[in-house]
Structure formats: C-alpha cells, structure tokens
Amino acid sequence: MPDAMSARRAKSLTPIESRCAEYGLRMTGQRRVIAQVLSAATDHPDVEEVHRRAHSVDPRISLSTVYRTLKLFAAKGILERHDFGHGRGRYETTMGNHHDHLLNVETGQVIEFSNAEIEALQERVARELGFELVGHRLELYGVPIAKKKTAGRKGE
Structure with missing residues (x-):
C-alpha cells in the first residue's frame, strides 16, 4: 500500500511527468x-525558449540537456515536434484534444483551431481513396488580411 508521501507526490505530477512515469523514464x-x-506552456516553444524557462527555475540546466530531453520525450510520443518553416522545431504535448495549426508567417504566432468540417472532409477523402485515416497533421500558413490590404494600398 503506498504511503501518504507517495500519494501526495503522485497527485502533484504534471501530465507530462505522469506520462514519463508510465513509460518508466527516470525523472x-x-x-x-x-x-x-x-x-x-500555452504556446509552442522551441528548444531555446524551453531552455530559457527551465534555466530560470534551475540555472544548472544546460541547453544540451534540454535538447536531449525534448528528443527523448518526442521519441516516446509525449511531445510532438513541429517545424513551422523557420528552421527550428517547436514543441507541444500530445495530450489533449486534436487540433490543427494556423501560423502567422510574419510573426511566427501559432493559432490552434478545430473545425468539424475539415475533419469530416479529411475522413471522406481518405475513404474515397480506399484508406482508413489513422492520423493527420494540418498546418496552414498565412498573413493577417487587414495587414495585407494595408500593404496593397501603399503601392497605389
């Protein structure tokens, strides 16, 4: 029977820590x-940003430790690595509801969204091509419409 200390520790684990424990990873x-x-994180931080945040908590954490840890977590399926076209991986947990991404190519801001019509269309396309869809990743890239219209007026 677990003691009270182990029960408290188990209750205070983050979802990522819990997943690491499920996989038997040494924490x-x-x-x-x-x-x-x-x-x-409420965003999709890259390695350097994760290092900056972690280093502010524990200054002994090196950039190479962050690289190795993110690579391990991604290999175990705990994190998903995204390359949104800026040559650096950005990370998010694989837990939670499925969503897609819209990237503002000017600022790098990543907007998460879900759309039932898009999900249904992807399922239908896969079926029509003789496949059962087992997963997908949708990344849209764009610029804000208001800014695009303003830029167009400058050249007039």
Whole structure:
C-alpha cells in the first residue's frame, strides 16, 4: 500500500511527468523541471525558449540537456515536434484534444483551431481513396488580411 508521501507526490505530477512515469523514464530533477515548463506552456516553444524557462527555475540546466530531453520525450510520443518553416522545431504535448495549426508567417504566432468540417472532409477523402485515416497533421500558413490590404494600398 503506498504511503501518504507517495500519494501526495503522485497527485502533484504534471501530465507530462505522469506520462514519463508510465513509460518508466527516470525523472531527474532537471527532467522534472523541463516537464513542468512544458506542461505550463500555452504556446509552442522551441528548444531555446524551453531552455530559457527551465534555466530560470534551475540555472544548472544546460541547453544540451534540454535538447536531449525534448528528443527523448518526442521519441516516446509525449511531445510532438513541429517545424513551422523557420528552421527550428517547436514543441507541444500530445495530450489533449486534436487540433490543427494556423501560423502567422510574419510573426511566427501559432493559432490552434478545430473545425468539424475539415475533419469530416479529411475522413471522406481518405475513404474515397480506399484508406482508413489513422492520423493527420494540418498546418496552414498565412498573413493577417487587414495587414495585407494595408500593404496593397501603399503601392497605389
């Protein structure tokens, strides 16, 4: 029977830490900090940003530790790595509801969205081509319409 200390520790684990435990990954103090930083992220940070955030919690965390940890978490399916066209991987957890991404190519901002019509269309296309859809990733790239219209007026 688990003692009270283990029960409290289990309750305070982030979702990423829980997934690491399920996979039997050894959770060093530095990995735990990185997992907590990623669990708290509301954006899609790159390695350098994860390092900056983790380093502010524990200054002993090196950039190479962050690289290795993110690579391990991605290999285990705990994180998903995205390359939104800027030559650097950005990360998010694989937990939660499925969503797609719209990237503002001017600012790098990533907007998550879900659209039932798009999901249904993808399923239909796969079926029509003789496939059962087992997964997909949709990334849209754009510029804000208001800014595009303003830029067009400058040349008039």
